[in-house]
Amino acid sequence: MIPILDTHQHLIYPEQWPYSWTDEVPALVGKAFRYEDYVRLTRNAGVVGTIFMETSPDEPHWRAEPHFVYQLASLPGSLIKGVIASCRPEEEGFGRCVDSIRHEKLVGFRRILHVVDDDVSRHPFFAENVRWLGKQGFTFDMCFQARQLPIAMELAKKCPDTRLILDHCGVPDIAAGAIDPWRDYIRKLAKFENVICKISGVLAYCKPGEAKLVAVKPYIDHCVKSFGPDRVLWGSDWPVCETTSSLPEWIRITRALVSDLAPSEQAKLLHENAVRIYHIDAVV
Numbered sequence: 251m252i253p254i255l256d257t258h259q260h261l262i263y264p265e266q267w268p269y270s271w272t273d274e275v276p277a278l279v280g281k282a283f284r285y286e287d288y289v290r291l292t293r294n295a296g297v298v299g300t301i302f303m304e305t306s307p308d309e310p311h312w313r314a315e316p317h318f319v320y321q322l323a324s325l326p327g328s329l330i331k332g333v334i335a336s337c338r339p340e341e342e343g344f345g346r347c348v349d350s351i352r353h354e355k356l357v358g359f360r361r362i363l364h365v366v367d368d369d370v371s372r373h374p375f376f377a378e379n380v381r382w383l384g385k386q387g388f389t390f391d392m393c394f395q396a397r398q399l400p401i402a403m404e405l406a407k408k409c410p411d412t413r414l415i416l417d418h419c420g421v422p423d424i425a426a427g428a429i430d431p432w433r434d435y436i437r438k439l440a441k442f443e444n445v446i447c448k449i450s451g452v453l454a455y456c457k458p459g460e461a462k463l464v465a466v467k468p469y470i471d472h473c474v475k476s477f478g479p480d481r482v483l484w485g486s487d488w489p490v491c492e493t494t495s496s497l498p499e500w501i502r503i504t505r506a507l508v509s510d511l512a513p514s515e516q517a518k519l520l521h522e523n524a525v526r527i528y529h530i531d532a533v534v
Contacts, residue, residue, distance in 0.1 A: 251296045252513065255521035258450045258485025259300040261285055266318060267311035275493060283489040285322050289329065295501045300329045301528060304336035304360055312336040316351045323355045331530045332357035334391060339379035340370050357528040358389035364398060364421065371401055377408035384412025389528060391415040396422050399435035406442035413527060414444055418451030418487065419473050424465055425457045433472055440476040446527060447477045449519065450485030453495045461494035463503045470507055479515040483524050
């Protein structure tokens with residue numbers, strides 16, 4: 251079994267702070283999804299490590315979230331090998347905010363951009379600060395919807411020396427069967443060598459009851475073909491994947507999806523690229 255390094259693992263601790271975004275997600279609202287829950291679900295699935303992805307607790311709590319996760323990452327035998335923190339590159343004082351959460355486990359940052367105005371990522375500070383993150387050795391995860399992928403291209407052009415991670419395959423509308431113009435956008439975005447595609451989140455974009463291999467395969471195959479074996483990562487997007495499926499099922503589907511690839515390419519997608527791109531110690 252080829253080991254997995256999960257690059258998109260969320261955690262929800264409602265006793266710590268509120269997560270208002272879950273109010274409209276019945277599968278998540280009011281529920282806890284803790285580190286020990288994740289360990290239990292993946293114990294026999296070949297997951298050897300994770301990178302925590304910020305889970306967007308409400309303002310101002312997102313600033314405190316990394317410090318809480320650092321504690322979990324310091325537990326003996328912890329699966330958490332790295333932390334991606336939330337950020338606001340469009341705001342003044344960005345560098346001070348980054349400095350306040352620096353830690354040996356901090357590997358990157360993310361700004362969710364499909365919940366704000368399209369012009370946020372075009373703010374004069376934004377690209378300047380994302381370029382600065384690259385100089386600091388950090389990655390930047392981009393979370394755009396499919397219609398916004400031309401904006402992602404703009405950012406990629408402005409920040410050629412920063413590794414940009416495209417979350418969730420660019421959020422295709424799988425439920426509607428809308429593969430175009432997403433397909434062409436992905437092909438064009440893949441031409442930017444600083445962009446990496448994260449194979450994650452896709453089950454959540456399927457219709458209820460249709461979150462199956464056959465529904466997501468055309469989208470994942472296109473991403474892998476467009477970006478190539480050296481610029482793809484895998485992420486569970488747990489617990490958001492629970493909205494239409496489950497974490498064990500997504501892992502099962504993933505292994506089936508990559509079975510046509512050479513073992514060396516499977517290893518790159520499932521863990522080797524993550525070790526290299528996020529600059530973490532090898533976990534296998």
